[in-house]
């Protein structure tokens with residue numbers, strides 16, 4: 115892990131800051147006057163973003179490289195948060211996609227995803243709260259996914275870790291709102307970012323294109339945070355899916371999810387048996 119500088123004053127810490135959604139959080143929070151600590155897995159992209167932000171807004175934007183598959187790197191971010199003068203916003207955005215059945219993955223790749231999306235988030239939230247509780251103020255946004263409501267084949271660790279994040283954020287909200295701390299689980303649907311890089315994905319389902327731009331996802335999140343919405347699902351189609359999917363009887367749901375997962379990945383459909391209860 116490499117730290118370049120420390121940040122003082124009104125302060126947001128953003129993980130996954132080099133990617134589409136995290137980068138957009140950085141830009142929109144900088145435009146609101148936040149000084150930033152931008153964190154990502156690789157330095158690539160971070161310096162450029164920090165220079166762009168410092169040129170455009172009257173804020174500081176420092177960078178820090180940490181690989182969240184490595185517990186030692188996560189601990190260094192924990193130490194950074196604990197030593198910070200104050201922490202006004204934590205955005206947990208680091209994450210990546212998964213398209214391989216559980217049994218075809220080795221144990222290390224399964225655990226890597228849990229380390230990045232679950233363990234790192236738990237540790238950083240715990241560290242940030244030690245500041246926010248004392249400050250009696252703060253905001254925590256954790257980027258979950260529509261996939262939390264729509265489990266699908268090939269995404270066992272992804273969907274279940276995002277479902278964990280939703281429950282975690284809702285529980286946290288109930289525990290900390292009396293301290294003036296706002297908590298949100300942001301559940302985007304398909305969004306144009308590097309997340310889908312190298313995949314030949316189908317952008318429309320049943321003739322409806324419900325993909326979003328990161329600018330709109332982040333604007334919806336910050337607006338919802340202002341209103342105190344704890345689970346934010348940006349986009350009308352995504353809201354419909356979030357509400358309908360859990361209500362579908364499970365057997366037809368499994369069949370549909372299997373078909374859609376194949377269509378999404380542009381794979382040929384075969385006559386597979388729907389999952390059983």
Ligand SMILES: NC(=O)c1ccc[n+]([C@@H]2O[C@H](COP(=O)([O-])OP(=O)(O)OC[C@H]3O[C@@H](n4cnc5c(N)ncnc54)[C@H](OP(=O)(O)O)[C@@H]3O)[C@@H](O)[C@H]2O)c1
Pocket residue numbers: 129130131132133134135136153154155156157158180181182183207208209210211230257258259260301302303304305306307308309310
């Ligand atoms: N795009 C979508 O359709 C979509 C939909 C629902 C939810 N999401 C969620 O949105 C969040 C942001 O993704 P994105 O769409 O902006 O994708 P992205 O452009 O691929 O950005 C992902 C970010 O996560 C960081 N990251 C990946 N592996 C990491 C690791 N081992 N340690 C630390 N950081 C790591 C990446 O850093 P490097 O670039 O340095 O590797 C990058 O900054 C993710 O949590 C994702 O699950 C995305």
